[in-house]
Amino acid sequence: MSAKNALRAIDMIRCAGKAAPAYRAAQHAVREAHDEYVAAQAQLHHWNDHTHAMGGADRASPAHRALLAAVQEQRGAEQKVRKAEARLQRASATAQAHRPVLNRYPTERSRRRATNVLLDRLADHPVDLIRAADLIIIQTSSGKDSTVAMHRTVAAAKAAGCLHKVRVMHCDLGSEWPGVPELARRQAERYGIPFLLVTPDGGFLGMVENRQMWPDAKRRLCTSALKRDPTGPVITTWVAELGLDRQAIVLNVLGVRGAESASRALKARLALDTRTTSANRLVLTWNIIHELSEQDVWQDIASNGLEYHPIYDTGLERLSCVYCVLAGPDWLILATRVCFALELPHPETFAALERRIGHSFKQDFTLNAIIAAARMLDALDGPITWRRGDALRRHLGQAAAAQYLATLTY
Ligand code: SF4
Known part of the structure; x- marks a missing residue:
């Protein structure tokens, strides 16, 4: 099957998957509208009989006002029935058009499986x-x-x-x-x-x-x-x-x-x-x-001389937000020490926001605690340092890093 046909089939399965529940929803809407109509009609009959029994002519009586309201309600219900029936007709035509696909893949699971097989072939x-x-x-x-x-x-x-x-x-x-x-x-x-x-x-x-x-x-x-x-x-x-x-x-x-x-x-x-x-x-x-x-990723970067962000050289393995809400304490402490080394304002900016909103950056610890720990480590070991190419040295070795740095065009 060509890629174009596979993509067309994926969309047909998607549309069929949408047509089936849309048809069911339209059937439900028709049933509901009919029930409403029957209830409105019963109400209208009730007030008709009541007004008749009361002599009917007094247009100001509460019974007469209720009768008028019941007439309105019945008209509204009639309109709903017409709308719901039109919707059912449309949904039924769509479902009919997708009948061959729905017959072949009758369940959500079977449609998902067929879609995945096609997607997998395309990815190859x-x-x-x-x-x-x-x-x-x-x-x-x-x-x-x-x-x-x-x-x-x-x-x-x-x-x-x-x-x-x-x-x-x-x-x-x-x-x-x-x-x-x-x-x-x-x-x-x-x-x-x-x-x-x-x-x-x-x-x-x-x-x-x-x-x-x-x-x-x-x-x-x-x-x-x-x-x-x-x-x-x-x-x-x-x-x-x-x-x-x-x-x-x-x-x-x-x-x-x-x-x-x-x-x-x-x-x-x-x-x-x-x-x-x-x-x-x-x-x-x-x-x-x-x-x-x-390792494959770093190899691709080295072999093709792709420019990577220098933050990887610091030992941080992800180029995320300076403070990422998914990061653990060690990562956050290292990020803070990198901010100190680069004289970035982020630790103070984030910690001030944390204080202002009164909500801790992480459930188990605050950014203030992270910053204090980073300061302590800097005091003990001195500020952290790094060189361009350190990420490649860590992942691929000194020779690969040297070769990469020698061929840099940026
Ligand atoms: S904080 Fe949110 S947006 Fe920023 S790197 Fe982490 S997950 Fe992504």
């Missing part, structure tokens, strides 16, 4: 997938995984002759390490692909101030509200710019690796983004480096 053929796509968006954090995801996507797009379909976007939360948006832009420029910088209102600290609460692992509003949600309008704009008269195929590339965590290991290489997909766009999330190990 990235060049075909790219050829079938209309728009490829690389969402980069500028971190090492995003860097390699971008490089691999561009390589596949070049092999497919489709580099013109690729665009890069970066969400700047205002709480990351210095130089992150600039690095994202340089990385996009390296391949000559358009770059969009998105700056959500208020950023990370504004969101915390508004909510008077830090996000946490269970309520990661920082990623959902500040990173995921702004993506929808960007996709809408870019799809509109394509000016297609059919459904656009959009690949949304992320640098997610399975080895990073148990929940990420469960993610697929290619997944249907049901939140963003609609009649005019089929959006697939492409975790293009899902199977790579951390």
Whole structure:
């Protein structure tokens, strides 16, 4: 099956999956509207009889007013029945159109399984997938995984002759390490692909101030509200710019690796983004480096001379916000010591916010405690130091780092 046909089949299964519950909901709505109509009719009869028995002519009597209200109610109920029946007719036509798919995949589970098989096959053929796509968006954090995801996507797009379909976007939360948006832009420029910088209102600290609460692992509003949600309008704009008269195929590339965590290991290489997909766009999330190990990522960076953020040289293994709500105490202490060494204001800014809102950065400890621990370690061991290339020395050894540094073009 060609990539285009596989994508069409995925959308047909998606629509069939939506048609079945829509049909059931329409049947339910008709039943409800009929019940309402029957009740309104009974009420009308009751007040009709009552008004008749009372002599009927007194237009000011409460019985006459109730009769008028019952007439109104019955008219409203009649209208609801008509609307619900029209909805049922539409839903039934849609369900009928998807009958062959629904017969073949009658349950939600069977539809999901069929979709996953198709997605898995598509992920095995990235060049075909790219050829079938209309728009490829690389969402980069500028971190090492995003860097390699971008490089691999561009390589596949070049092999497919489709580099013109690729665009890069970066969400700047205002709480990351210095130089992150600039690095994202340089990385996009390296391949000559358009770059969009998105700056959500208020950023990370504004969101915390508004909510008077830090996000946490269970309520990661920082990623959902500040990173995921702004993506929808960007996709809408870019799809509109394509000016297609059919459904656009959009690949949304992320640098997610399975080895990073148990929940990420469960993610697929290619997944249907049901939140963003609609009649005019089929959006697939492409975790293009899902199977790579951390070592593979550093190897890709070294072999291809890719620019990585110097924060990795300090010993921090993630390019996150300066203070990430998912980080443990050791990581946060090291981040604080790096801030001291770089004379960054973040420790004081974050700690002041923590005091102002009266909500502890983490459930078990405050940022004040982290900063105190970092100060103590600096006093005992002296400020931390690092050299360019230390991340590569740690992961690939001295020779690989020396070679990388010697061939740097940035
Ligand atoms: S790096 Fe951490 S704090 Fe920043 S947005 Fe991501 S999860 Fe939230």
